[in-house]
Amino acid sequence: xxxxxxxxxxxxxxxxxxxxxxxxxxxxxxxxxxxxxxxxxxxxxxxxxxxxxxxxxxxxxxxxxxxxxxxxxxxxxxxxxxxxxxxxxxxxxxxxxxxxxxxxxxxxxxxxxxxxxxxxxxxxxxxxxxxxxxxxxxxxxxxxxxxxxxxxxxxxxxxxxxxxxxxxxxxxxxxxxxxxxxxxxxxxxxxxxxxxxxxxxxxxxxxxxxxxxxx
Amino acid sequence: xxxxxxxxxxxxxxxxxxxxxxxxxxxxxxxxxxxxxxxxxxxxxxxxxxxxxxxxxxxxxxxxxxxxxxxxxxxxxxxxxxxxxxxxxxxxxxxxxxxxxxxxxxxxxxxxxxxxxxxxxxxxxxxxxxxxxxxxxxxxxxxxxxxxxxxxxxxxxxxxxxxxxxxxxxxxxxxxxxxxxxxxxxxxxxxxxxxxxxxxxxxxxxxxxxxxxxxxxxxxxxxxxxxxxxxxxxxxxxxxxxxxxxxxxxxxxxxxxxxxxxxxxxxxxxxxxxxxxxxxx
Numbered sequence: 001x002x003x004x005x006x007x008x009x010x011x012x013x014x015x016x017x018x019x020x021x022x023x024x025x026x027x028x029x030x031x032x033x034x035x036x037x038x039x040x041x042x043x044x045x046x047x048x049x050x051x052x053x054x055x056x057x058x059x060x061x062x063x064x065x066x067x068x069x070x071x072x073x074x075x076x077x078x079x080x081x082x083x084x085x086x087x088x089x090x091x092x093x094x095x096x097x098x099x100x101x102x103x104x105x106x107x108x109x110x111x112x113x114x115x116x117x118x119x120x121x122x123x124x125x126x127x128x129x130x131x132x133x134x135x136x137x138x139x140x141x142x143x144x145x146x147x148x149x150x151x152x153x154x155x156x157x158x159x160x161x162x163x164x165x166x167x168x169x170x171x172x173x174x175x176x177x178x179x180x181x182x183x184x185x186x187x188x189x190x191x192x193x194x195x196x197x198x199x200x201x202x203x204x205x206x207x208x209x210x211x212x213x214x215x
Numbered sequence: 216x217x218x219x220x221x222x223x224x225x226x227x228x229x230x231x232x233x234x235x236x237x238x239x240x241x242x243x244x245x246x247x248x249x250x251x252x253x254x255x256x257x258x259x260x261x262x263x264x265x266x267x268x269x270x271x272x273x274x275x276x277x278x279x280x281x282x283x284x285x286x287x288x289x290x291x292x293x294x295x296x297x298x299x300x301x302x303x304x305x306x307x308x309x310x311x312x313x314x315x316x317x318x319x320x321x322x323x324x325x326x327x328x329x330x331x332x333x334x335x336x337x338x339x340x341x342x343x344x345x346x347x348x349x350x351x352x353x354x355x356x357x358x359x360x361x362x363x364x365x366x367x368x369x370x371x372x373x374x375x376x377x378x379x380x381x382x383x384x385x386x387x388x389x390x391x392x393x394x395x396x397x398x399x400x401x402x403x404x405x406x407x408x409x410x411x412x413x414x415x416x417x418x419x420x421x422x423x424x425x426x427x428x429x430x431x432x433x434x435x436x437x438x439x440x441x442x443x444x445x446x447x448x449x450x451x452x453x454x455x456x457x458x459x460x461x462x463x464x465x466x467x468x469x470x471x472x473x474x475x476x477x478x479x480x481x482x483x484x485x486x487x488x489x490x491x492x493x494x495x496x
Binding site for chain 1: 275276281282284310413
């Protein structure tokens with residue numbers, strides 16, 4: 001097999017990896033914000049539930065969570081899960097990453113000095129106005145570095161979808177490696193992931209620079 | 216000012232994404248609804264209503280199922296499954312699976328059968344089986360020039376097997392070769408044969424217990440670096456595995472296999488994949 005056909009096939013897998021990446025990011029960031037509100041809620045029951053959810057998501061391997069999400073409906077309800085593979089992958093990734101993002105959001109929100117809320121109150125801002133217009137934009141700036149960390153980890157974690165036999169890039173690399181009895185596809189995969197992450201890190205640092213307007 | 220707009224826009228995107236989040240959760244609800252239609256591929260429904268035939272296979276298992284040079288899944292078993300589908304007018308869906316999860320995939324109905332150099336022996340009661348179509352044996356592969364010449368030389372050596380493979384079952388079943396397996400220093404399990412052969416080459420394992428068809432393919436691809444021991448661990452047969460109780464589909468496939476044997480398709484495919492001496496239909 002020539003290198004170019006290998007690249008074409010792995011490029012195909014790359015698209016699937018990218019689609020997992022984008023969907024996870026787009027869904028888990030807002031979900032993470034909501035979860036962080038629950039984590040900081042004054043309602044003790046809600047806070048307890050959310051804290052437990054975060055501790056489970058962070059305390060068990062993502063690969064295991066993916067298997068549970070995919071095969072769970074069959075074992076619990078005898079449901080047919082034939083058409084459910086991709087949804088299960090996205091769902092598994094989103095609930096896992098939302099837990100991590102929630103803690104990042106919480107660290108950002110709680111790092112804002114109380115004086116800002118008081119000043120906003122004096123100026124006649126409502127609580128929600130103060131949060132949306134004053135607090136959240138600052139939080140965004142503060143949490144960018146840890147969010148970048150998680151985002152880069154996510155790129156690499158997409159390879160875990162191979163546990164559900166989804167043919168993203170890593171699965172395809174392994175399959176080509178098996179048929180051609182060589183390790184070359186795995187090296188190509190490493191280069192693909194590295195380029196992907198290089199681009200992601202570049203975009204994130206561009207956003208970070210754009211937002212650092214008071215420095 | 217411009218920068219403030221940018222920050223606001225970023226927050227806006229997040230809020231918008233929130234809406235997509237809601238939108239998507241409802242669409243995932245509908246997709247679970249649409250899976251009702253594919254519930255037709257479960258063992259319960261009648262064979263006459265079938266339009267697709269979903270085969271689960273390990274895509275890292277040449278020559279029975281693998282990715283060819285064009286990136287399509289192919290192999291002896293998949294081409295045979297295609298021939299069956301041509302007879303029945305079904306559409307063949309090739310669904311690569313993670314071999315460790317094969318039972319979950321089959322029981323949950325995401326595949327109709329496991330058709331991929333699937334050893335019957337030792338699993339007779341776990342699946343509903345088609346007629347055996349291929350004679351197989353488990354053999355031991357060692358690097359060329361190894362001092363291991365026969366099975367008893369394996370004593371104290373590190374031997375590799377694929378996880379959940381027939382070779383593993385043979386070496387751990389006391390009715391078969393457990394006595395031999397117990398003399399090994401270690402029985403090392405691998406997910407795929409590519410890793411296993413590389414470890415064999417690198418010397419971190421001494422021998423590899425493997426299906427003879429796969430061994431022949433690997434040795435042919437990799438050149439002279441490996442030899443197969445003359446003594447085999449056992450002899451066994453390949454069949455198509457269906458969910459336990461799904462005899463209707465099994466009977467249909469058996470009938471088709473017989474037809475394909477009679478019209479010569481099976482032998483032609485076997486020659487193409489170099490396993491003609493193994494066919495036992």
